[in-house]
Structure formats: C-alpha cells, structure tokens
Amino acid sequence: MSIFSIAFMVAVVGVKVGIMVGCIMLCMAMMTLMERRFLGFMQCRLGPNQVGYFGVLQPFADGIKNLFKEDFTPAGADKILYNLAPILALTPALFAFAVIPFGPKIETIANYNLQIYGEPIDLGPLSNLVAGDINVGVLFFMAIASMEVFGIALAGWSSNSKYSLLGGLRAGAQMISYELAMTMSVLSIVMISGSLRLEDIVHLQEGRWFVFLQPLGFLIFLICMLAETNRAPFDLPEAESELVAGFHMEYSSLKFAMFFMGEYVAMLGISSFATTLFLGGFNGPFGPSILWFALKVFFLIAFFIHIRATLPRFRYDQLMKFGWNYLIPLSILNLVATALVMTLLR
Amino acid sequence: MIREIFDGLAITLKYFFKPKATEDWPAKPHKVAERFRGRHFLARYSGGQERCVACYLCQKVCPAKAITIESEERPDGTRYPIKYEINMIRCIFCGYCEDACPEDAIILGKTLEFPTRSREQMIYTKEMLLALAPKGFDGKQPPEEDSHRPHAYQKSQEPKR
Numbered sequence: 001m002s003i004f005s006i007a008f009m010v011a012v013v014g015v016k017v018g019i020m021v022g023c024i025m026l027c028m029a030m031m032t033l034m035e036r037r038f039l040g041f042m043q044c045r046l047g048p049n050q051v052g053y054f055g056v057l058q059p060f061a062d063g064i065k066n067l068f069k070e071d072f073t074p075a076g077a078d079k080i081l082y083n084l085a086p087i088l089a090l091t092p093a094l095f096a097f098a099v100i101p102f103g104p105k106i107e108t109i110a111n112y113n114l115q116i117y118g119e120p121i122d123l124g125p126l127s128n129l130v131a132g133d134i135n136v137g138v139l140f141f142m143a144i145a146s147m148e149v150f151g152i153a154l155a156g157w158s159s160n161s162k163y164s165l166l167g168g169l170r171a172g173a174q175m176i177s178y179e180l181a182m183t184m185s186v187l188s189i190v191m192i193s194g195s196l197r198l199e200d201i202v203h204l205q206e207g208r209w210f211v212f213l214q215p216l217g218f219l220i221f222l223i224c225m226l227a228e229t230n231r232a233p234f235d236l237p238e239a240e241s242e243l244v245a246g247f248h249m250e251y252s253s254l255k256f257a258m259f260f261m262g263e264y265v266a267m268l269g270i271s272s273f274a275t276t277l278f279l280g281g282f283n284g285p286f287g288p289s290i291l292w293f294a295l296k297v298f299f300l301i302a303f304f305i306h307i308r309a310t311l312p313r314f315r316y317d318q319l320m321k322f323g324w325n326y327l328i329p330l331s332i333l334n335l336v337a338t339a340l341v342m343t344l345l346r
Numbered sequence: 347m348i349r350e351i352f353d354g355l356a357i358t359l360k361y362f363f364k365p366k367a368t369e370d371w372p373a374k375p376h377k378v379a380e381r382f383r384g385r386h387f388l389a390r391y392s393g394g395q396e397r398c399v400a401c402y403l404c405q406k407v408c409p410a411k412a413i414t415i416e417s418e419e420r421p422d423g424t425r426y427p428i429k430y431e432i433n434m435i436r437c438i439f440c441g442y443c444e445d446a447c448p449e450d451a452i453i454l455g456k457t458l459e460f461p462t463r464s465r466e467q468m469i470y471t472k473e474m475l476l477a478l479a480p481k482g483f484d485g486k487q488p489p490e491e492d493s494h495r496p497h498a499y500q501k502s503q504e505p506k507r
Contacts, residue, residue: 042358046368310354 004117016131020097028264029059035305042309069253074160077250081158086255089151089262096144096269099137101199103129103282103289129282129290130199137198138190141273142183145228148266149175152230152237152247155259159250167246170316171237174227177323178234182224184331185217188338189277202281209280216334218278220327222303225274227323229266232308239313271300378456383441385457386432386470387478389450396476397451400427404443404452412436413443430472435465455480 033048033055040047051057073082109127134140149171156168189210193201201210211218227234238246248259275281275296284292314322369376378384389397400417416429443452455478462468 038362040368041362041366044361044364044367046366046370306355306358310358311351 012126013131017098020131021094024094024097024265024268025261027268028261029063030056031264031268031301032059032062032260034301035308038302038305039309042306063257066253066257069256071253071255072250074250076160078158078160081154082250083255085151085155085158086251086258086262087151088154089148090258090265092144092147092151093262093265093269095147096141096266097272098132099130099134099140099198100269100272100276101128101130101133101202101281102293104203105129105199128199133197133199135195135197138186138196138201138277141198141269142179142186145266145270145273146175146179148228148262151259151262155251156237156247159247161250163243163245164247164249167237167239167243167249170239171230171247174230174234174236174319174323177320178224178227178327181220181323181327181331182228184328184335185214185220185224186277188214188217188335191335191338191342198276198281202276202283205280206283209278209283211278214278214334214338216330217338218274220331220334221274221278223327225270226304226307227319229263229270229304231263231267231304233311233313234319235313236316236319241313267301267304268297271297271304274300372459376458378458382456382458383439383444383454385434385455385460385478386437386443386452386475387455387480388430388472388475389453389479390476396426397449398427398430399449399451400425400430401448403446403448407442407446409440409442410436410438412438427472430475432470432475434460434468434470 036058037047037049037055047055048058049055051061073079105128107127132140152171153168156164156166156171159165189201190196192210192213193204195201195204204210226232230237236246237243238248240246243249248256251259272293275293279296279300282289282293284295391397400415402415402417405413405415412433414429414431414433415427417425418428419425439454441454444454447453452475457478
C-alpha cells in the first residue's frame with residue numbers, strides 16, 4: 001500500500017468520524033428533548049416547549065447551564081479515577097458507532113479508478129457509510145458496549161460516597177447478568193447470517209428482517225438493551241428513590257453532563273445495533289437508506305421512553321432473579337432451538 | 347405479568363395522544379372561575395355617584411389591614427371617602443371587604459395578573475379603583491335570599507382581556 005493510499009484513508013476516516021460525532025451529539029441533544037417532551041405527553045403535560053420552536057433549543061440551554069455550574073470534587077475522592085470515570089462513560093459509547101453501517105456501499109465510487117503518480121488509491125473507505133469497516137463488527141460492538149459499565153463502576157467507587165458505591169456495584173452486577181442473555185440472542189443472529197460483519201448481516205435481511213426469524217431473540221435483546229443502558233425499569237444504578245442519584249450523585253457540571261451524554265449515546269448506539277441486527281438495518285422499500293435507518297432507530301428510542309413512562313423499577317433481587325432464572329435459560333433455549341432448526345433445514 | 351405490562355403500555359400510549367392539562371400561560375389567558383376574587387374596583391351608581399359612603403366596615407373587617415379610608419361630609423350631609431387606598435401587596439384577596447360592604451361599593455373583579463415595576467404602584471388610590479369599574483356594572487343589589495349565589499357583577503362579566 002502506498003503512502004498516498006494510507007494518507008487518503010486516514011483523511012477520509014478522520015472526516016467521517018468528525019461528521020459522525022457531530023451528528024451523534026446532535027441526535028443525543030434532541031433525544032434528551034424528545035424524552036422530556038414524550039414523558040410529558042404521557043403524563044398529561046407538555047414538557048419543555050418554551051425555548052425555541054417546540055423547545056428545540058432546550059438541550060443547548062441545559063448544556064450552557066451545566067457549563068457554568070461549579071465543578072465539585074468531594075473530599076476523600078480518588079481524584080484520578082473521579083476525573084477519568086465520566087470520560088470512560090462517554091467515549092466507549094461513541095466508539096461503538098464505528099462499526100454501524102448507516103447505508104449501503106456506493107458502488108460507483110468504489111469502482112472508480114483513481115491514481116496519484118501512477119499509484120492506485122483504494123477508495124474503499126470513501127465509498128461505504130461506516131467509519132471502521134471491520135469483519136468482526138458484532139464482536140467489536142459487544143466488547144465496546146460492555147466497557148461502558150467501567151465508567152459507572154469507577155464513578156461509584158471513586159466518589160467516596162455510600163450511595164455512589166452501591167450504584168456502581170449494582171451497575172456491575174447488572175451488566176454481568178444481562179450481558180450473557182444479550183450475547184446469546186446476538187449469537188443466534190450470527191448463526192443464521194454466518195458473518196460477524198454488520199454490513200453482511202444487513203444485506204442478508206433484504207426483504208426479510210431477522211426479527212421475523214428470531215422473535216424471541218429480539219424480545220430478549222430488547223429487555224437486555226434496557227438493562228445494558230441502565231434505563232427504566234432497570235435503572236437501579238441511579239435509582240433516585242433509594243440511592244439519591246446513584247453513581248453520579250457527587251458529580252456536577254460537565255462531568256455530570258458527560259454521564260448523561262454517555263447514557264443517551266449508549267441508547268442511540270444500542271438502538272442502532274438492534275436495528276442493524278434485527279430490523280433490517282438500512283434496508284427500506286424506497287428513498288434514501290439512511291432515513292430508513294434513522295426511522296427505525298427513532299422508533300426504538302421511542303420504545304425506550306415509552307417503557308420508562310410505564311414500568312416501575314425492579315427491586316434488586318427481582319432483577320437478579322429475572323436475569324438468571326428466566327432470561328438466560330430462555331436465551332440458551334432460543335440459541336439451541338435455532339441451531340436445531342438450522343441443522344434440520346440444511 | 348406480560349399482559350399487565352402491555353396494558354400499562356396501552357394506557358401510556360393513550361395518554362400520549364390525549365389533550366394535555368397544561369395551560370399555555372401567559373400566551374393564552376387563564377380562564378378564571380366564575381366567583382374568582384381578583385383585583386378590586388369601586389363601583390358607582392348608574393347616575394355616576396360613588397356608592398361608597400365611607401362607613402369604614404371594609405377597613406375594619408380587612409384581616410390584612412390593606413384598606414385605608416379617610417372620610418368627609420358633603421354639604422347635603424352624605425358622607426364620602428376623600429381617601430380610599432388598597433395596598434395590593436398586603437391584600438390576601440379574601441373578599442371580606444366585598445361581603446362587609448352594605449352599599450356594594452367595593453367589589454373584587456376577575457383580573458388575575460397586575461404586576462408592576464415598583465411597590466408604590468401597587469398601592470391603589472380611590473381614583474384608580476373607580477377607574478377600574480367595568481362599564482356593564484349597573485349597580486344592582488346582590489340577591490338577598492341566597493348570598494352564596496354569584497354576584498350580579500360576576501354573572502354579567504366574562505373575564506375581560
């Protein structure tokens with residue numbers, strides 16, 4: 001590979017990552033507004049609608065407000081870990097987007113023969129709508145998504161507060177319990193598609209989404225998705241009625257905002273992942289594929305909010321019992337049944 | 347348990363599309379109740395004469411001591427207030443002055459919001475209170491038989507805005 005090719009690739013990926021992070025952050029801001037307004041609608045009120053048309057400037061007003069708050073560090077906190085935890089909560093959530101394909105490969109660009117000083121330039125990175133087109137995308141996503149709990153657990157540990165510590169502990173225990181069931185449900189998709197590359201999985205779903213082949217797997221994935229992102233009814237790490245605010249109790253200013261952003265970006269990421277695996281990804285009957293992708297993600301986010309408006313929080317023992325006694329056996333059953341059916345159909 | 351979850355989801359979805367309880371205040375006016383007690387006014391007879399006879403009953407009954415009256419006598423022997431002040435910051439809008447008034451002179455209107463930029467402006471003088479009286483108020487006495495029925499003024503006036 002020539003030096004031009006490498007430089008070109010780095011530049012293209014850099015630009016792509018920049019655009020993606022911008023779009024994700026904007027989506028995240030709009031998601032906070034959407035959540036507040038939708039929750040309001042479901043509670044017979046309007047929600048924030050005063051700042052800008054439909055309240056669209058509310059997230060930015062909140063961001064500016066957060067910026068000017070006092071950056072507080074509790075006495076006896078582990079300074080390094082305390083400052084590192086919010087970064088660890090946000091960055092893995094952003095990393096996870098690297099493998100999500102937002103649209104199909106643009107063949108005309110990929111087949112174009114570009115040469116600089118007689119050296120052929122690989123136009124692969126420019127032609128596909130995914131930042132890092134690796135062939136173990138599923139594995140990468142699962143690994144990065146489970147890293148998000150480190151930020152939460154470390155925040156709980158380093159804050160030197162009993163409530164924070166309990167929140168961090170719960171986050172860790174919850175993540176271990178629900179990661180297993182989630183991986184099993186994803187594994188059955190991998191078995192059907194025979195590939196760990198997300199774009200291949202999307203192309204296999206043309207005309208027939210995997211949710212129709214794996215309804216139980218999708219249900220398990222939905223439940224684990226809520227648990228993975230610490231959302232209601234699995235929001236035990238930040239259970240405000242028992243733990244005040246849980247793991248982010250001692251945080252303020254931009255550090256708190258980073259936990260908040262991390263949670264919402266993680267929601268967005270895991271919704272994108274669910275869309276890619278089960279709901280046909282960017283496949284749509286007509287129009288630009290990225291809009292179909294966005295529409296599916298939107299409905300999953302609305303599902304998150306709908307669940308939050310409806311269901312009360314689990315008790316800790318109920319959470320563990322549900323995870324280990326029902327969800328994991330069910331997911332193993334689903335995996336075995338999928339394997340059996342696949343063997344019989346072969 | 348699964349059925350209950352779906353029932354709950356259906357309820358929240360139903361409420362999502364229901365009309366909301368929130369009022370778009372202050373963009374749209376708040377609709378006050380029929381017997382709402384808002385900013386006071388001093389009424390006149392249809393001939394134009396002030397109804398207030400400076401009997402001091404409202405000043406006496408006022409639990410917040412918001413009313414200050416000074417009286418004088420006309421040449422024909424009738425009495426009238428030369429000074430009638432209501433301190434709107436002190437007032438608790440209990441409506442006792444309206445109940446106590448034998449002449450139906452002081453009446454609580456329906457104005458909900460009347461903010462000012464200074465405390466001095468919140469002390470309403472007699473002229474201000476007289477000017478606040480609505481045109482439609484013809485000076486009828488309230489029905490004697492049932493004092494809990496809406497006042498003649500309250501029946502006739504919609505919130506004006």
